[in-house]
Amino acid sequence: MTDNTAPTRPPRAMPLREWLAPITLVTVLAALLGTMYLGYTADPEKHLHDFPIALVNQDVGDTVAGQPTNLGDQITTALGTEIPADKIDLRTVGLNEAQRQLQNGEVYGAIVIPGDFTKRVTILGTASIVPGDIERPIISVLTNPRAGTLAAQIMQTVADQAMTQVNTTVGTRLAAQVHTAIGDTPLSGAAQLQLTEPIDVVVTAYHPLPDGTGQGLAAFFYTLVLLIVGFSGAMMINSLVDASLGFVPAEYGPWHKTTATAPISRRRTLLIKWGIAAISAPLASAVFLGIAALLDMSLGRPLLLFLYGTLAITAIAITCLSVMAAFGTAGLMINLIVFVVLGIPSSSGTIPLEATPRWIADMAGFEPMHQIYLAVRAIVFFDGHLEAGLAQGLWMTLAGLAIGLILGATATHTYDLRGLYRLGRAPAPAGGH
Structure with a gap:
């Protein structure tokens, strides 16, 4: 541990543009959140269509x-x-x-x-x-x-x-x-x-809801926890692996620990992160299923819910990690907007798409959370019928996973080929230490 409370040189003054960048980002995010979340809840019957x-x-x-x-x-x-x-x-x-x-x-x-x-x-x-x-x-x-x-x-x-x-x-x-x-x-x-x-x-x-469904909201909240653990898990995996490999310091309160930078390529780094995400996904899905069972939640078809939950968490985490590998720090904002800011209003979990503004309903065609919600709802409420949304949710989740894998593999391989090494240090040759 290194005590960093006494810097060896005076801190430099932050230029005005470095102040404006985070302020601008927060303001834009606030405007986007207000538009999405208040826009779709204000008057559902006014926006009724189809x-x-x-x-x-x-x-x-x-x-x-x-x-x-x-x-x-x-x-x-x-x-x-x-x-x-x-x-x-x-x-x-x-x-x-x-x-x-x-x-x-x-x-x-x-x-x-x-x-x-x-x-x-x-x-x-x-x-x-x-x-x-x-x-x-x-x-x-x-x-x-x-x-x-x-x-x-x-x-x-x-x-x-x-x-x-x-x-x-x-x-x-x-x-x-x-x-x-x-x-x-x-x-x-x-x-x-x-x-x-x-x-x-x-x-x-028609076919009333059973007990333990939260007045029909259980499918939405189960979808939400799958999304959060995939999104947040990717953020944690990214930070912890980078700290372990020496690309960022690990901070503990007023202390930080620096590790020698590992001679490892971007592609291999991403493969490690993907592997951790893939191992964590079934564990998280099993935890959710166990807690839901303890709380007497109506689960429909538990095994199918566990398997699909594992797939959904894996797809979200791998795609988020790939976006951060491709875009760096900006990837965090991209993931936040795609998976959370745009995802919840267009999920149809609380307000049907036909009662939201058309521009929000149109986003449901590609937004990940809507696809996951359709699959979870079909499993929990419609006995896992493919026609009830499971087929669409399953194939769109697989498509999202494929996009994440292709994006991450292509970006990191391209950066490695062009010599764009992290911290400017080349990785060790194949088979080296």
């Missing part, structure tokens, strides 16, 4: 006043016209297809019109005149909490607004039909109230 909802019409219709009538078809047409197409992606599908899309998280909910809808509306109109027990016609609204908690809430809000309009339209038509039949005969207050809101809208969760 929000996928399934619409299922099973109504077989009925004969009303001697005419074949299908109110389900009329409601389907009206919803397609009245729901803004730029905000909602309304998919008119069959029941089986709607269930498939719900099971894979492809839609955030479904509106289901049952087969006897028109018949029940007709009976309701008759019952307003003739005494007897009746059941109100039902339209079911299915939310998909496994696709996202906020998405389920937005789905319910959209459905409430749409069903209010449907209730008004059907109620007006039904009231006109009843008044035509009875003329000036007054209706009872109960009958009038019944005609005002004739439809019973039943909201239920």
Whole structure:
């Protein structure tokens, strides 16, 4: 240990540009953070676009006043016209297809019109005149909490607004039909109230979340810890290995320890860092899985989650190390922006992409955190179905790992070939010490 509290020469004054550089970087980072994090949380419903909802019409219709009538078809047409197409992606599908899309998280909910809808509306109109027990016609609204908690809430809000309009339209038509039949005969207050809101809208969760899922946020936070350990682990590995090889001093409070610089190439240095990251990744993934099990978190398919967690941590750490090997100190800022600053808002883990500004949603196509979230969500909530996002998350993670390996290998090999040695010292010849 060397006590560095008493320098042997007076410190030089820092030029103004060396003051301005860190101040500028912090200010730019603050502006970027504010734009990303406040921009996507301020008003999700205002930014709504392409929000996928399934619409299922099973109504077989009925004969009303001697005419074949299908109110389900009329409601389907009206919803397609009245729901803004730029905000909602309304998919008119069959029941089986709607269930498939719900099971894979492809839609955030479904509106289901049952087969006897028109018949029940007709009976309701008759019952307003003739005494007897009746059941109100039902339209079911299915939310998909496994696709996202906020998405389920937005789905319910959209459905409430749409069903209010449907209730008004059907109620007006039904009231006109009843008044035509009875003329000036007054209706009872109960009958009038019944005609005002004739439809019973039943909201239920499709495949509700099990216990231990943090109201649907467990997948997001599991993704976050995978990202943090990969990112932060790479920073620690980079610093510790460089200190061990003598490229930077190891500091302990007011003391620092310097080590003789090892005669080692940039490529071999990076290979050592990659190796440590690869060994650490399965250990970290196992720790996360064990802690989640102790906390009674719903894990879906634990073995698959462990394996994918290992891959994700490895890919993040290796890519971060490669970026720092290629860009030096600037690599820290690049990694921070790519993996954290841009990653969390575009992950879709808290707010669905369809409720974020389009420029944030567009970043999800390449941002690592979104790909990892899709895979983790598929494993935890959708039984590891490839169609639920696991396939995309898996292949994009492998692609990210390949990019990291190619970037690191190419940059360090090029620097070594050009004689750009660290600290200006050439490495020992192959086989040397």
